[in-house]
Amino acid sequence: MQQPFRLADVGRLGAAAPVNFTFDGKPFTGLTGDTLASALLANGVHLVGRSFKYHRPRGIVSAGAEEPNALVGIHRDAARKTPNVRATVQEVHAGLEAVSQNRWPSLAFDVGALNDAASPFFSAGFYYKTFMWPKAAWERLYEPFIRRAAGLGVAPDQPDPDVYANRFAHCDVLVIGAGAAGLAAALAAADTGARVILADEQAETGGALRFETGAAIDGRPGWDWAKAVTADLAARDNVRLLTRTTGFGYYAQNIVGLVERLTDHLAKPAPEQPRERLWQVRAKRVVLATGAIERHMVFAGNDRPGIMLASAARTYLNHFGVAVGRNVAVYTADDSAWLAALDLKRAGVGIAAIVDARSEIRGAHVEEARRLGIECLEGHAVTATAGRLRVSSIQVRPLAGGAGRVIPCDALITSSGWTPAVHLFSQSRGKLAFEAETQRFLPGTSAQDVDCVGACGGSIDLAQTIEQALEAGTRADGAQGRRATIVKDVRGEVWSGGMLGTAETGTGVKAFVDFQNDVTAKDIRQAVREGMRSIEHVKRFTTTGMATDQGKTSNMHGLAIAAEMLGKPIPEVGLTTFRAPYTPVTFGALAGHSRGALFEPVRRTPIHSWAQEKGAAFEDVGQWKRAWYFPEAGEDMHAAVARECRTVRESAGIFDASTLGKIEVVGPDAARFMELMYTNPWAKLGVGRCRYGVMLREDGFIYDDGVVGRIAEDRFHVTTTTGGAPRVLNHMEDYLQTEFPDLRVFLTSTSEQWAVIAVQGPRSRDIIAPLVDGIDLSDAAMPHMSVREGTVCGVPARLFRMSFTGERGFEINVPADYGRTVWEAVWAEGEKRGACAYGTETMHVLRAEKGFIIVGQETDGTVTPQDAGLIWAIGKNKADFVGMRGLRRADLVAPGRKQLVGLRTKDPNTVLDEGAQIVADPHQAVPMTMLGHVTSSYWSENCGHSIALALVAGGHDRMGETLYVPMPGGAIAVEVASTVFFDEKGERANG
Amino acid sequence: MLLIHCPYCQEDRPELEFRHAGEAHIARPADMAALSDEDFERFFFIRSNPKGVVFERWRHMHGCARFFNAARDTVSDRFLKTYKAGEPKPDLGGEGR
Numbered sequence A: 001m002q003q004p005f006r007l008a009d010v011g012r013l014g015a016a017a018p019v020n021f022t023f024d025g026k027p028f029t030g031l032t033g034d035t036l037a038s039a040l041l042a043n044g045v046h047l048v049g050r051s052f053k054y055h056r057p058r059g060i061v062s063a064g065a066e067e068p069n070a071l072v073g074i075h076r077d078a079a080r081k082t083p084n085v086r087a088t089v090q091e092v093h094a095g096l097e098a099v100s101q102n103r104w105p106s107l108a109f110d111v112g113a114l115n116d117a118a119s120p121f122f123s124a125g126f127y128y129k130t131f132m133w134p135k136a137a138w139e140r141l142y143e144p145f146i147r148r149a150a151g152l153g154v155a156p157d158q159p160d161p162d163v164y165a166n167r168f169a170h171c172d173v174l175v176i177g178a179g180a181a182g183l184a185a186a187l188a189a190a191d192t193g194a195r196v197i198l199a200d201e202q203a204e205t206g207g208a209l210r211f212e213t214g215a216a217i218d219g220r221p222g223w224d225w226a227k228a229v230t231a232d233l234a235a236r237d238n239v240r241l242l243t244r245t246t247g248f249g250y251y252a253q254n255i256v257g258l259v260e261r262l263t264d265h266l267a268k269p270a271p272e273q274p275r276e277r278l279w280q281v282r283a284k285r286v287v288l289a290t291g292a293i294e295r296h297m298v299f300a301g302n303d304r305p306g307i308m309l310a311s312a313a314r315t316y317l318n319h320f321g322v323a324v325g326r327n328v329a330v331y332t333a334d335d336s337a338w339l340a341a342l343d344l345k346r347a348g349v350g351i352a353a354i355v356d357a358r359s360e361i362r363g364a365h366v367e368e369a370r371r372l373g374i375e376c377l378e379g380h381a382v383t384a385t386a387g388r389l390r391v392s393s394i395q396v397r398p399l400a401g402g403a404g405r406v407i408p409c410d411a412l413i414t415s416s417g418w419t420p421a422v423h424l425f426s427q428s429r430g431k432l433a434f435e436a437e438t439q440r441f442l443p444g445t446s447a448q449d450v451d452c453v454g455a456c457g458g459s460i461d462l463a464q465t466i467e468q469a470l471e472a473g474t475r476a477d478g479a480q481g482r483r484a485t486i487v488k489d490v491r492g493e494v495w496s497g498g499m500l501g502t503a504e505t506g507t508g509v510k511a512f513v514d515f516q517n518d519v520t521a522k523d524i525r526q527a528v529r530e531g532m533r534s535i536e537h538v539k540r541f542t543t544t545g546m547a548t549d550q551g552k553t554s555n556m557h558g559l560a561i562a563a564e565m566l567g568k569p570i571p572e573v574g575l576t577t578f579r580a581p582y583t584p585v586t587f588g589a590l591a592g593h594s595r596g597a598l599f600e601p602v603r604r605t606p607i608h609s610w611a612q613e614k615g616a617a618f619e620d621v622g623q624w625k626r627a628w629y630f631p632e633a634g635e636d637m638h639a640a641v642a643r644e645c646r647t648v649r650e651s652a653g654i655f656d657a658s659t660l661g662k663i664e665v666v667g668p669d670a671a672r673f674m675e676l677m678y679t680n681p682w683a684k685l686g687v688g689r690c691r692y693g694v695m696l697r698e699d700g701f702i703y704d705d706g707v708v709g710r711i712a713e714d715r716f717h718v719t720t721t722t723g724g725a726p727r728v729l730n731h732m733e734d735y736l737q738t739e740f741p742d743l744r745v746f747l748t749s750t751s752e753q754w755a756v757i758a759v760q761g762p763r764s765r766d767i768i769a770p771l772v773d774g775i776d777l778s779d780a781a782m783p784h785m786s787v788r789e790g791t792v793c794g795v796p797a798r799l800f801r802m803s804f805t806g807e808r809g810f811e812i813n814v815p816a817d818y819g820r821t822v823w824e825a826v827w828a829e830g831e832k833r834g835a836c837a838y839g840t841e842t843m844h845v846l847r848a849e850k851g852f853i854i855v856g857q858e859t860d861g862t863v864t865p866q867d868a869g870l871i872w873a874i875g876k877n878k879a880d881f882v883g884m885r886g887l888r889r890a891d892l893v894a895p896g897r898k899q900l901v902g903l904r905t906k907d908p909n910t911v912l913d914e915g916a917q918i919v920a921d922p923h924q925a926v927p928m929t930m931l932g933h934v935t936s937s938y939w940s941e942n943c944g945h946s947i948a949l950a951l952v953a954g955g956h957d958r959m960g961e962t963l964y965v966p967m968p969g970g971a972i973a974v975e976v977a978s979t980v981f982f983d984e985k986g987e988r989a990n991g
Numbered sequence B: 001m002l003l004i005h006c007p008y009c010q011e012d013r014p015e016l017e018f019r020h021a022g023e024a025h026i027a028r029p030a031d032m033a034a035l036s037d038e039d040f041e042r043f044f045f046i047r048s049n050p051k052g053v054v055f056e057r058w059r060h061m062h063g064c065a066r067f068f069n070a071a072r073d074t075v076s077d078r079f080l081k082t083y084k085a086g087e088p089k090p091d092l093g094g095e096g097r
């Protein structure tokens, strides 16, 4: 077993089984329970990546979720290639394949490192200042260059084959973080009988007890206590314990988002097992026990592989049994790093020196270090480091001045103190308060039912932490219950100290504040010099804290350096907003099951299966699948549509119009309500008659249209556009409930209740006549635009005589369940008479030949009835309707508005592109004066030439004018014409 | 996700069931035809969009389908009160500030 830095009899993995994994193709062995980081360190590997901007060699900084540097790709198979995985979070498993990122051709020799040599050009604000003009260069030159030069991992190139689960949960107490504080809070809450959820992002509970060897609770080592409490909690029915579960977002009214990672640590997950599970937990009370995050020291060359946080080195030692080096130097301004040094020394690791930026430090740890013969340099700073791919020495200088010296080492551990992890508290909209003495932002006023306990609440004393946690856990029940839980004999480690920013002023060349975004102290100083005053501006200018780690280790340093430059106290410079997610969350977890076929419901008509059997091509219209055209053998779309168009006008066609929106408007005041909702007059519309209705918004623009039939004095059968049904009903309900609540009207959506079979063409009446009972179909008895109730094939039906093709036509409405049966009967009759089935494309062409608009195609929310040539649909003598006043607005009656016209291309075979712009002068220089655009355009088989509808400025006054449609191949000449291309007198619908 | 109290259902239900419907207490003038341009502008275009308490309409779309009114603090996102359509603006006391 080649793990040269794994120490015998140290750590907790001792007897664990070895696992084989690879890093950049090279085989390694680790132990079950290792993270990728600990396993690599056990093998002496520190260099794991290249930095984002300068491509500097980088190593492992932390032992947790805050890791800024050690991002790797994890490749499980061809489709499962996850980029930007923190090596400190990923657990090793047999066959794990990890690869380094952002390097070429290899990690040790990377061409992009030239950026480092060129770094004076990449200073703060570089991107903003350099890549400004011309705009087009962004697309072609700058962005591809920046993306290549500055990068993270590569996104997978195949769809994600994994499944992701999603659960909602409710509980009395949600505890985030299962360190000493979280465990104690959960225990106290569980003892009151409350329903508890306890979540921790690590594979195991215990938090900082993983490395705090000096902690003892209930008379046993802290870790042992944590394991015992965890086992106790896991066995209780009222507790749900979630490990590998990150609380990533805290939302309104105590909803917390958790992501549980289920398979990333497994060698062979079961195929049906979800990879992650999103929990949306609503808790009566939330206890945050999220701990604190150690900060690194900011000094020149602080980013070399082998330089890491003291707590990380301590975790690798005390938990994983891994020494981060053989001759470790320490640079700190906080006592906690001394404890790390002592643990390392006792485990047999050489300590090159402890350099502390503070002078006159006292305490047991100092005495112990001296007693162990460690060189202690107080009031000193590390001013430089050396070593190409791994730190090999540090340069040390007294802060008071004087000569420096070089100390060889193979690792350097640093600490500048601890930042309480107030992220979730801040997300909960709690106010943070700055404690000047310790230079920390701590939870202040809560906005929700939340407690912060332990290190995230500012406690630095374990006994106090446990006390707070028990208190919060009990209170969390909401009951006045007495505290039942007793925890005795709490002894913690005591440390103090900490600093922000740099120990020496003026340094900053390659003194990194933010490792992941390659932001140095110098960059932040420069941002202030260039006029950035608020931390939000400094952040955007330098990109500090904007990487995937969101500056967990760096934000306070950046803030302090900016504050020092500005000569202001830290709170006045401000704190950047903490935003969800706390750590990156996969899109898979957020999407859950809502993907593929489950992303959105697919709506099919009752006649869908028939069209499918006939080999129809389908198109998506909103959620609907609609038959697009019905190709016969050897036909392409053009041929099929041409045939369908011809057949409808020569004989007849049958069309599935079931997707039309339908609303039943019923009640004594139904007609009055219709008068208000539509521009048309309804009061005098006879029972059994139909009318084309136009619906406006209050601003006068067309909102929807459709044919409305009056079934009875108090009952209207309203149709809407296919996509418009829900919003039209909402619009009607809104007015009915809130503006006209006195009207006695009921609205019911009947879109899915009726199957609608349109039979259009000269022979339509012959086709339906044998099937209809109880209705006189003669022109005299049932003229165009009328509606009758009767039976079709013995099924109760509403039969409309109406036409969206300009031909004599009927629409048969039958209960949806009878749709296919009636359709087949109609089809059988139609076949005898040479009819065809037609789809939406033919429907579009035929209606365009007649100049009938489609709302949403000819209109775009800024078109009035007058613009669309529908002025006739406005009731002249109406006192009120929605949109009436809006229509009178000055701009809506001004000359020069875009109006709907027909266009005929000079070359009858040219079919214009829908959406193409229209100009008067094709030779005008760009930008040209655009008069409007083509809204609909088709080849018209019946006319023998192309047809188009268009919105053109002042179009109604341009009849006969020649305009142009500029296209890449040259301008196309068109003549402005009537919107009606076929049967201009409109005789065919009646005859 | 917010919990919203529907004044018709008399229940706290998740935000997913509701749809926002714009500012409340903007009555459609009875004499629309006589409305001046300025009055129409005020009625149709001008919205208060305050930082703080806003009176707004919601619809319990996937529940009882009723429109109702709510007083909500746009800073804290907290619902101070919900009430039925047509009822006057509630007195929020100290909460309204």
Ligand SMILES: [Zn+2]
Binding pocket: B006, B007, B008, B009, B010, B060, B063, B064, B065, B066
């Ligand atoms: Zn309701």
